[in-house]
Amino acid sequence: RKEVEQDPGPFNVPEGATVAFNCTYSNSASQSFFWYRQDCRKEPKLLMSVYSSGNEDGRFTAQLNRASQYISLLIRDSKLSDSATYLCVGPRDNYGQNFVFGPGTRLSVLP
Amino acid sequence: DAMVIQNPRYQVTQFGKPVTLSCSQTLNHNVMYWYQQKSSQAPKLLFHYYDKDFNNEADTPDNFQSRRPNTSFCFLDIRSPGLGDAAMYLCATSRDLSFEQYFGPGTRLTVT
DSSP: OOSSSEEEOOOETTTOOOEEEEEEEOOOSSEEEEEEEEESSEEEEEEEEEETTOOOEEEEEEEEEETTEEEEEEEEEEOGOOOOOEEEEEESSSSSSEEEEEOEEEEEEEO | SEEEEEEOOOEEOTTTOOOOEEESSSSOOOOOEEEEEESOOOOOOEEEEETEEEOHHHHOTTTTEESSSSSSSSEESSSSSGGGGGGEEEEEEESSTTSSOEOOOOOOEOOO
8 A cells, every 4th residue: 555645636626616635655664744736847835734623724624544544635715826736745654863755746726 | 036947848858868967945944855757657766865865766767866065956867868767857855754745847858
């Protein structure tokens, strides 16, 4: 099993919809996870850090489920500008200090 | 102001001709990373420096080397680029190993 797995999508949703992505991880030691957003031919940009209590920033909510070993990203009231690839970052080993990027989930928000 | 800067943004090199990519940071972060990203794939970690300590990934080819002469700068040297090395090369920094990483804009390498 890969350290971090994501559904590659694409997720095609209408503007205004709520969409959720999950990311599963196999190494349980880490206290922190991250969601990045990457636009085509650009660098990844940090979207949210995800700690034990989860995180919320405006329309974006991230949750951590340790029992099932996944993190989620919820986007409410999606905008056209949310169209991007969303990369999950999780632990690469059981020491929790080295991270690996998931393959990314592609989101297209349609007018 | 840009916090992680990469130069050049685009680099064309010939097959087998050594090339050096540059990264600098104004964040004073301890850790600097180099990633390779090919189209529709996740960034793949090549190596990282924790301060002056170099940490190579097990599957990084010997063709890839790195130097970190000081806290602010880190270089990626590709000794003999092959066609398969054409990719986006991303530099990132983080305060420490378990903290979020901040990326530069990347250098897109073309090998002819």
